[in-house]
Amino acid sequence: MHxxxxxxxxxxxxxxxxxxxxxxxxxIALLAAPCVSRAADLASATDALLNGNSNxxxxxxxxxxxxxxxxxxxxxxxxxxxxxxxxxxxxxxxCTAALRTLTNDSTAQDWAGRAYGMQANSAGxxxxxxxxxxxRNAFEAAVRLNPLNGDAVNDLxxxxxxxxxxxxxxxxxAALLADRSAAELPQNAHRTRAMSAEKQKDYTTAEREFRxxxxxxxxxxxxxxxxxxxxRRSQSDQAVEALRRAIALDPTHDATLVDAAxxxxxxxxxxxxxxxxxxxxxxxxxxxDAAPAFRVHVTxxxxxxxxxxxxxxxxxLGRSLDLATDYAPARKELAALEHQTTIxxx
Numbered sequence: 627m628h629x630x631x632x633x634x635x636x637x638x639x640x641x642x643x644x645x646x647x648x649x650x651x652x653x654i655a656l657l658a659a660p661c662v663s664r665a666a667d668l669a670s671a672t673d674a675l676l677n678g679n680s681n682x683x684x685x686x687x688x689x690x691x692x693x694x695x696x697x698x699x700x701x702x703x704x705x706x707x708x709x710x711x712x713x714x715x716x717x718x719x720x721c722t723a724a725l726r727t728l729t730n731d732s733t734a735q736d737w738a739g740r741a742y743g744m745q746a747n748s749a750g751x752x753x754x755x756x757x758x759x760x761x762r763n764a765f766e767a768a769v770r771l772n773p774l775n776g777d778a779v780n781d782l783x784x785x786x787x788x789x790x791x792x793x794x795x796x797x798x799x800a801a802l803l804a805d806r807s808a809a810e811l812p813q814n815a816h817r818t819r820a821m822s823a824e825k826q827k828d829y830t831t832a833e834r835e836f837r838x839x840x841x842x843x844x845x846x847x848x849x850x851x852x853x854x855x856x857x858r859r860s861q862s863d864q865a866v867e868a869l870r871r872a873i874a875l876d877p878t879h880d881a882t883l884v885d886a887a888x889x890x891x892x893x894x895x896x897x898x899x900x901x902x903x904x905x906x907x908x909x910x911x912x913x914x915d916a917a918p919a920f921r922v923h924v925t926x927x928x929x930x931x932x933x934x935x936x937x938x939x940x941x942x943l944g945r946s947l948d949l950a951t952d953y954a955p956a957r958k959e960l961a962a963l964e965h966q967t968t969i970x971x972x
Contacts, residue, residue, distance in 0.1 A: 664690055668699055675707055678919020680950035683707045698727035702734050709741055710918040711953055714748060717741040732772035736781055739764030743785075758793035761785060769803070776814050779807050783818035787825050797822050813842040817851060829859065840868075846876035850885045857889050866895050873903050879910035881917035884925070891929055901929055920949040924956050927963070936967055 667690045674683035687704040690697055705720035721738035728734035739761045746757035765785055768778035783803050789795025800822045808815040820835030836855050839848040849872035856865035869886040876882050884907055887900040904926045913919055923946035930939040940963055946956040 664694055664697065668697075668703070671700070671703055675703055675710075676914050678710075678913060678915070678922070678949050680707055680711060680918070680920060680953070681948075696727060698724045698731075698734070702728060702731075702737060705737055705741055706915050709737070709744065710915050710921070711950055712744065712955075714741065714744040718745045730771060732768045732775045732778055735764045735768035735771060736775065736778040739768065739781060739785075755793065758789060762789070762794040773807065774810055776811050779803065779811055779814045780817065783814070784821065787818075787822050797826065813839045813845065813848055816842065817848070820851075820855070824855065824858075840871075844875060846872040846880075846882040847885070849875060850882050850889070853886060854889050857893055862893055862895060865889065865893060870896075870899070873899065878912040879906045880912040881907070881914055883907040884917035884922055887929075888925060891925070891932075897929060897933060901926065901933075904929070918950075920946040920953055920956065923949070924953075924959055927956075927959055931959075931963060931966075936963060939963055 667686055671683050671686040671690070674680075674686065684704065684707050687700050687707065690700040691704070694700065701720045701724035705717050705724055708717035708720060718738075718741040721734070721741040724734050725738055742757050742760040742764060746754045746761060749757055762785055765778060765782040768775055769782050772778065783800050786795050786800040786803065787797065800818055804815040804818040804822075807818070816835045816839035820832045820839065823829070823835060824832035832855065836848075836852045840852055842848065849868050853865045853868035853872060856862075856868060869890055872882055872886045883903040887903040887907075890896045890900040890903075904922055907913065907917065908919060908922055908926070923942045927939040927942035927946070930936075930942065940960070943956050943960040943963065946953060947960070950956070
């Protein structure tokens with residue numbers, strides 16, 4: 627997570643030089659209070675967002691924007707909150723607003739690209755074409771502004787690999803990006819080459835590059851990527867082995883646990899390990915909007931329902947809705963669970 631940038635308070639000269647008066651410490655504190663309050667509100671909203679409390683984050687950010695409508699960081703955080711709930715249009719709107727003051731912020735550009743991409747997924751062909759260019763431009767800006775932004779490098783590489791050439795995609799562009807990032811971000815570079823090879827059905831090269839990514843620093847997310855690759859190739863035993871490594875190597879219990887648990891569940895393998903990974907993530911201090919807690923509660927509920935534990939599944943769905951009242955997948959899963967329970971009781 628990229629920390630919020632501190633805002634330095636600047637007073638108008640007309641106030642500072644009013645009749646040559648010297649501001650007392652009390653007067654300065656009084657003038658600074660609104661800025662200090664907004665910074666505290668943003669910090670609180672950020673904490674709520676990272677912990678998956680979408681209700682609190684959205685409410686606090688709307689309060690900040692009601693008194694400071696041009697606050698780019700508040701708009702960016704609200705974009706992320708809406709994105710976490712898969713609300714494409716409001717997410718894109720808020721990221722657009724954020725860019726009015728954060729044009730040169732790599733993180734803001736990256737999130738804007740993601741929001742536009744989500745919006746494009748449900749757009750018609752003409753609107754989708756226009757949005758695709760916005761996605762590419764935002765991701766390219768994010769990498770240009772900060773070539774060490776690994777998230778942006780990953781996002782741009784995936785765009786180049788998946789998008790058709792008419793909207794700026796291309797394997798050659800992905801290869802050039804991998805070459806440029808190899809020195810400073812070797813794991814990302816290997817990931818890019820692996821995904822590009824897989825897309826071109828060169829599975830031998832893809833496996834080699836995914837394995838090379840794990841060898842860079844033995845990071846859990848690289849092992850999760852390798853496990854997901856084996857899962858897509860229907861190589862279940864190799865996938866489970868890699869995913870076990872990912873979980874074992876993640877002592878902070880960050881979002882990698884959720885990725886690994888999700889892949890295990892899709893494979894219908896190691897349900898107890900997947901459940902423990904999800905619970906460890908939810909109990910950790912490393913939660914983030916990379917895996918929003920309210921969504922993880924739904925993932926855990928589905929896993930519990932598959933195991934026949936409908937009582938605990940219902941509890942998890944209630945926890946999800948406590949954090950994000952309007953999260954549609956949680957409501958849909960709860961309705962399905964209640965219907966299943968009603969039928970079973972007859």
